[in-house]
Amino acid sequence: MRVAAALARKQKAYSLTSFDGFGLNEAITRAIAEEKYASPTPIQVQTIPIVMSRRDVIGIAQTGTGKTAAFALPILHQLAAQARPPERKSCRILVLSPTRELSGQILASFRAYGRHLRIRTALAIGGVPMGGQVRALLDGVDVLVATPGRLLDLVKSNALRLGGVELLVLDEADRMLDMGFIHDIRKIVSKLPAKRQTLLFSATMPGAIAELAAQMLRDPIRVAVTPVASTVERVEQRVVHVNRAAKPDVLVDVLRREPIDRALIFTRTKRGADKVVRGLIKAGITAHAIHGNKSQSQRERVLAAFRRGDVTTLVATDIAARGIDVDGISHVVNFDLPDVPETYVHRIGRTARAGADGIAISLCDPEERALLHSIEKLIGKSISGNDSRVRPNRNAASNTHGRAGQRDTRSADKQKRRRETNVAHTSGRQEQTGESTDGIASVAFLRRSTRPPQQEAPRARRWSAQPKGSRHGQGRTPAI
Numbered sequence: 515m516r517v518a519a520a521l522a523r524k525q526k527a528y529s530l531t532s533f534d535g536f537g538l539n540e541a542i543t544r545a546i547a548e549e550k551y552a553s554p555t556p557i558q559v560q561t562i563p564i565v566m567s568r569r570d571v572i573g574i575a576q577t578g579t580g581k582t583a584a585f586a587l588p589i590l591h592q593l594a595a596q597a598r599p600p601e602r603k604s605c606r607i608l609v610l611s612p613t614r615e616l617s618g619q620i621l622a623s624f625r626a627y628g629r630h631l632r633i634r635t636a637l638a639i640g641g642v643p644m645g646g647q648v649r650a651l652l653d654g655v656d657v658l659v660a661t662p663g664r665l666l667d668l669v670k671s672n673a674l675r676l677g678g679v680e681l682l683v684l685d686e687a688d689r690m691l692d693m694g695f696i697h698d699i700r701k702i703v704s705k706l707p708a709k710r711q712t713l714l715f716s717a718t719m720p721g722a723i724a725e726l727a728a729q730m731l732r733d734p735i736r737v738a739v740t741p742v743a744s745t746v747e748r749v750e751q752r753v754v755h756v757n758r759a760a761k762p763d764v765l766v767d768v769l770r771r772e773p774i775d776r777a778l779i780f781t782r783t784k785r786g787a788d789k790v791v792r793g794l795i796k797a798g799i800t801a802h803a804i805h806g807n808k809s810q811s812q813r814e815r816v817l818a819a820f821r822r823g824d825v826t827t828l829v830a831t832d833i834a835a836r837g838i839d840v841d842g843i844s845h846v847v848n849f850d851l852p853d854v855p856e857t858y859v860h861r862i863g864r865t866a867r868a869g870a871d872g873i874a875i876s877l878c879d880p881e882e883r884a885l886l887h888s889i890e891k892l893i894g895k896s897i898s899g900n901d902s903r904v905r906p907n908r909n910a911a912s913n914t915h916g917r918a919g920q921r922d923t924r925s926a927d928k929q930k931r932r933r934e935t936n937v938a939h940t941s942g943r944q945e946q947t948g949e950s951t952d953g954i955a956s957v958a959f960l961r962r963s964t965r966p967p968q969q970e971a972p973r974a975r976r977w978s979a980q981p982k983g984s985r986h987g988q989g990r991t992p993a994i
Contacts, residue, residue: 532553533554536554536566537566538562538587538588539590539594539595539631541594541630542590542591542630542631544630545628548629549626549627554580555579555580555584556579556739557573557575557580557581557584557739558587560737560739561573561581561588561737562587562588564735565585565589565713566588569734569735570711570713570731570732570734571585571713571714571734571736571737572716572719572727572731572734572736572737573713573714573715574715574716574717574718574719574739575715575717575737575739576863578839578867579739581685581715582619582620583623583627584715585685585713586620586627587627589624589681589683590624590628590631590633592681593606593628593631593633593656600634600653600678601654601675602652602654603672603673604655604674604676604678605636605654605655605657605658605674605676606655606657606678606680606681607657607658607679607680607683608658608660608681608682609682610660610662610685610702611659611660611661612662612690613689613833613834614640614641614810615817616839617660617661618637619839620659620685621635621636621637621657621659624659633656633657634653634656634657635656635657635658635659636651636655636658636659637650637658637659637660638651638659638661638664638665638674639661639810640661640664641813644667644668644673647664647668648668648671648673651668651673651674658674662695662699662702663698665702676702676705676706677705677706677707678707679706679707681710681712681713682706682712682713682730683713683715684699684712684715685715686715686716687714687715687726689860691722691726692832692856692857696726699726703730712731712734714726714727714730714731714734717859717863718859748866748871749846749871750871750873751862751874751898752873752874752875752897752898752899753876753877753878753886753897753900754875754878754900755878755899755900756877758881761877762790764877765779765793765794765847765849766793768845768847769847770799772844772845772873772875773844774827774844774845775823775843775844775845776820776823776827776828776844776845777827777828777843777844777845777846777847778830778835778843778846778847778864778865779801779828779829779849780829780832780835780849780850780852781829781831782831783850784805784806784807784831786849786850787804787829787830788803788805790803790849791829794827799827800827801825801827801828801829802816802819802827802828803816804816804817804835804838805830805831805833805834806831806834808834813834816828817838817840820838820840821840823842829849832852832857832860835861838864840864841870842870843864843865843872844865844870844872844873845865845875846861846862846864846865846872846873846874848875848876848877850882851876851878851882851885851889852889855885855888855889855891856892858889858892858893859892862874
C-alpha cells in the first residue's frame with residue numbers, strides 16, 4: 515500500500531505537458547521530440563513510472579490512447595540503463611501481439627523511440643518464411659515482437675530460447691483470447707523464467723483475461739484510463755436497420771453520401787470481405803480487402819496505400835484490422851455486426867484518433883437485432899436509429915423486379931412456343947391420318963389404335979433353332 519501511494523504521489527508530480535518529468539534516458543527524450551510528441555497521454559502518465567519501478571501492470575485502455583509508448587518508453591529506458599550483449603538465440607524483452615500488422619507497428623515504435631540507442635530488435639510473425647527470422651535470432655536480440663504461433667514454431671525448431679526473458683508484454687490480450695491464442699500463451703509462459711516483469715494491456719477485461727492475469731502477474735497495479743468497454747466519446751454512432759439483401763446497396767449509398775476521408779468497413783468473414791469489395795468495385799467505388807488469406811506482402815502494400823490516402827476504402831476482418839493504426843479514418847462501417855460485443859469497441863476505436871472526430875455506422879439486419887442489444891447493453895447507451903439520408907437503392911429493387919419479369923416473360927414465351935409446336939405436330943398427324951380437325955376427333959390420334967389384332971401387321975418372329983436349310987412352317991419334322 516505504501517509503495518502504491520508513493521507511486522501515486524510521484525505520478526501527480528509529473529507534468530502533463532512534457533515527457534521531461536519521467537526521468538527517461540536523454541537519447542529517448544530526444545527521439546520523442548523528433549517524433550513531435552507534445553505531451554504524454556493519460557495512460558502514459560500513469561503507466562511509465564510504474565514500469566520504471568519494475569512493477570507488474572494491468573493496463574485497461576482503448577486503442578489509439580498511446581499505450582504502445584506507455585510500455586515501450588520505460589522498457590527502452592531499462593535496456594539503456596542495463597546495457598549488455600544479449601545471449602545467442604534469446605531475447606531480453608518479449609512482446610506478444612495478436613496480428614502481424616500490430617506486431618510490425620509495435621516494432622516500428624521501439625525502433626523509432628530507440629533510434630539513438632544501440633538496441634537490437636527482431637520481428638517474428640507468420641505469413642513469411644521463417645529463415646530470415648531464424649538468422650536474426652542467431653546472435654540474440656534485446657526486443658522480440660512476435661505473434662504466439664510463430665514464436666512457438668521458433669521455440670520448437672530450437673531457433674529461440676526463452677530462459678533469458680526479463681520482461682513480458684501481452685498487448686491486446688482480449689483479442690488474443692478471442693482468436694484462440696490462450697493455450698499458446700499458456701505454453702509460452704510456462705517456458706519463461708518465474709522471476710520476470712509482466713505487463714498486460716487490453717481494451718476490455720472479460721473474465722477469462724482477469725483469470726489469466728491473476729495466474730501470470732505478481733501483485734500487479736491496475737491502470738484504467740477509460741471505463742471497461744466504453745466507446746470513444748468523439749465517435750458519432752448510428753445504426754441503419756435494413757434487410758440483409760439490401761446491405762450492399764445501403765453501403766454504396768453511405769460511401770457516396772458521407773463526407774469520407776478514409777473508410778474502414780468490417781465484415782465477419784474473409785469471404786464476405788472479398789464479396790463486399792467486388793460489389794463496391796462494380797458500383798464504381800475503389801476498394802481493397804485485407805484479411806488472413808492475403809499474403810503478408812499484399813497486406814503491407816494495401817496498408818501502405820491506405821496510410822498514404824491512395825486507397826480510401828478498406829474492407830477488413832476483425833483479425834486483420836487489429837493492426838491498423840492509421841490516423842484520418844473518418845468512418846467505420848459495420849457491414850456485419852460482430853458476434854462478440856466487445857469487438858464493437860475495438861472496431862469503432864479505429865476512428866476518432868489523435869483528437870479527431872469520427873462516425874461509426876452499423877448495418878443491422880433483423881437477424882442481428884440480438885447482437886445490437888448486446889452491444890448497447892455493454893456500452894451502456896442506445897445507438898441512434900435509422901439515418902434518414904440512407905435508403906436502399908430503389909434501382910436495385912426495380913432491377914430485381916425487372917429480372918423477375920423477364921424470367922416470367924421468357925417462361926410464358928417458352929410455353930407458347932411449346933403449345934404452337936404441339937398444335938403443329940397435331941395438325942401433321944391429323945393430315946397423315948385424314949382425321950377431322952373439328953371437335954373431339956381432333957385429338958383422336960392420342961388414343962390407342964382400335965383396329966382388331968388381326969388387322970395389324972404380323973410381327974417378325976425370331977428364327978427358331980432348326981437344322982440348317984429348314985424353314986419354319988413348311989411342315990418338315992425336325993430330326994429326333
